[in-house]
Amino acid sequence: xxxxxxxxxxxxxxxxxxxxxxxxxxxxxxxxxxxxxxxxxxxxxxxxxxxxxxxxxxxxxxxxxxxxxxxxxxxxxxxxxxxxxxxxxxxxxxxxxxxxxxxxxxxxxxxxxxxxxxxxxxxxxxxxxxxxxxxxxxxxxxxxxxxxxxxx
Amino acid sequence: xxxxxxxxxxxxxxxxxxxxxxxxxxxxxxxxxxxxxxxxxxxxxxxxxxxxxxxxxxxxxxxxxxxxxxxxxxxxxxxxxxxxxxxxxxxxxxxxxxxxxxxxxxxxxxxxxxxxxxxxxxxxxxxxxxxxxxxxxxxxxxxxxxxxxxxx
DNA sequence: ATATATGCAAAACTTTTGCATACAA
DNA sequence: TTGTATGCAAAAGTTTTGCATATAT
Numbered sequence: 001x002x003x004x005x006x007x008x009x010x011x012x013x014x015x016x017x018x019x020x021x022x023x024x025x026x027x028x029x030x031x032x033x034x035x036x037x038x039x040x041x042x043x044x045x046x047x048x049x050x051x052x053x054x055x056x057x058x059x060x061x062x063x064x065x066x067x068x069x070x071x072x073x074x075x076x077x078x079x080x081x082x083x084x085x086x087x088x089x090x091x092x093x094x095x096x097x098x099x100x101x102x103x104x105x106x107x108x109x110x111x112x113x114x115x116x117x118x119x120x121x122x123x124x125x126x127x128x129x130x131x132x133x134x135x136x137x138x139x140x141x142x143x144x145x146x147x148x149x150x151x152x
Numbered sequence: 153x154x155x156x157x158x159x160x161x162x163x164x165x166x167x168x169x170x171x172x173x174x175x176x177x178x179x180x181x182x183x184x185x186x187x188x189x190x191x192x193x194x195x196x197x198x199x200x201x202x203x204x205x206x207x208x209x210x211x212x213x214x215x216x217x218x219x220x221x222x223x224x225x226x227x228x229x230x231x232x233x234x235x236x237x238x239x240x241x242x243x244x245x246x247x248x249x250x251x252x253x254x255x256x257x258x259x260x261x262x263x264x265x266x267x268x269x270x271x272x273x274x275x276x277x278x279x280x281x282x283x284x285x286x287x288x289x290x291x292x293x294x295x296x297x298x299x300x301x302x303x304x
Numbered sequence: 305a306t307a308t309a310t311g312c313a314a315a316a317c318t319t320t321t322g323c324a325t326a327c328a329a
Numbered sequence: 330t331t332g333t334a335t336g337c338a339a340a341a342g343t344t345t346t347g348c349a350t351a352t353a354t
Contacts, residue, residue, distance in 0.1 A: 023332090025329070064334080077233045081230060081231045131263065136296040146284075147284030
């Protein structure tokens, strides 16, 4: 299943604050998209989103809503070399996590790896020292075979 | 500059083996693309490739060559949420590395982080244990500000 | 000689945009 | 009320494909 714990009230407030900061109104379409994102445990593509929110929101609006939410830093855009983009909640509104991309069936699942973050934080500092690049955030994706595909 | 050490003879042999295995001939266009990839120290987009190999190879051929080389496992396809794909040599033909993506200027640089790989290898095993996902490879990208953009 | 690759043009797919209308604050 | 969002249709950008010709082995 693709459900998660309900988002905290704080997260909702923070989303409202970011929308307001970006001068964006909380419309029906935006609310649908945000709810879909909050209840998904994996990044969603536009076609996937459309099956969730229904055709009452036309494609062009979906794209415009998504673009706006990325501008407002509510969502982030991800690409997994599939030829189209996926989107998920900004990590500050959710749990920082990484992705398990199944190269058999194309599924994308979230995974949390708390201990790794300590190491990655140290890496961030060594990158700054070695090449002068100031890391703001990182993305770690694992590619391989998911449990379902292994059993099939 | 965007140059690297010359590839080893072994790497060349391995490329030839992979092309042959995929039933692909070593044509002029393919040779140009492979050379461009070998001399680049960052993943290349199709337009970038075109400026390197010149217009003697038309766009559609470039796309077909690239697709073939990905099939033959000579190249891998990457996407950095830019709206188009980038390509680089398969890690078995090069040095395993990660990417530094500058969110100011859009540059993408390679970085090698040998010590991290040990930790990531352990992570791979814990993922298998925890969720049954068999990791084959991973991708780690850092996003932030490159040295040039910091100084500007 | 023969299967594979190329070049051109046309098409497919994802994403963006112009403009008139509808809606949230 | 007023600025922002929506819906539709048209367009733009990236990538793929059909088909006749050319090329590598």
